Amino acid sequence: MSRTDGSTAEIESLYRQHGPALLLFALAITRERARAQDVVHQVFLNLIEKAGLSRAVDKKAYLFGCVRNAALNEGKLRGRTTPFDRDLVSAWFSPPDRDYMGEQNLRRALDALPDDQREVIVLHIWGELTFSQIGELLSISSNTAASRYRYALGKLRDSMFAKENSCANS
């Protein structure tokens, strides 16, 4: 191993700090809890072994990029052997005030979004990346990232409130 203890400590600190958002981002791509967890672990273990963070300027955006690449690669590899399987049972969030119904609504609304919009929503709201960072990460302009976000937010709101209204009416 060519890593130093200092870099390992930094990577572990980044894991604690951004792990939840990275896991959610991996979930948004893989839509399966176990796979998302594996992807995040794989990224951080690679970084620890290769001390790969030393060259990254924007470490947070770099981590999201690593997770995205790993998740997409894993999806490609798995797609060849097993059919895509959505896991809509496991929770993605810790809901406020034990609002488990709200959590389920949010999860289903996110799942219903197109892949590119779901990524932008997760990166901006829970990853707290700017549109410029998102644009660089997804190889699109920051304006495109912002417009995708607005579309996605509108769809998400409609989807969640429509669900809540339908639940309230029934």
Place this chain on the structure above:
Amino acid sequence: MPTPDDERFEAYLKQFRPLVPEPLPTSGSGHRAWRRLVLWAGAAAAVAILVGTVALHIHTERVRVVDTTRYLAAPDQLMEGQPLTVRSVNALMAKAPSFKALVDDMAFRSQTIPLPKGKRSAVAVLGKEKIKL
């Protein structure tokens, strides 16, 4: 431009916190240090076992040699002045700890065969003669 509705909805969404991932499988330098310590301890134990085995082997060999020398003193007394016979050899073999010890005993035993009166051994005669080369 984000509307106030958007901002409120964003704030609502942010209330849902992403789940914390499981700890890294090999997380913590302490874990690595522990693994390294276990490896070192294993190596040290292996070396200790090796050294112990070698020491025990050497000690056993030494005991065997000591037993042989202890044994060598007795047959000298038993067989002094007696010719070597099959019976005496059988008796020696029965008592000897090993064949090597028996052969050693035969080889290094002092030969004190008594000579008739007035006769000397060839070695004694040659030893007294002054031979010029």
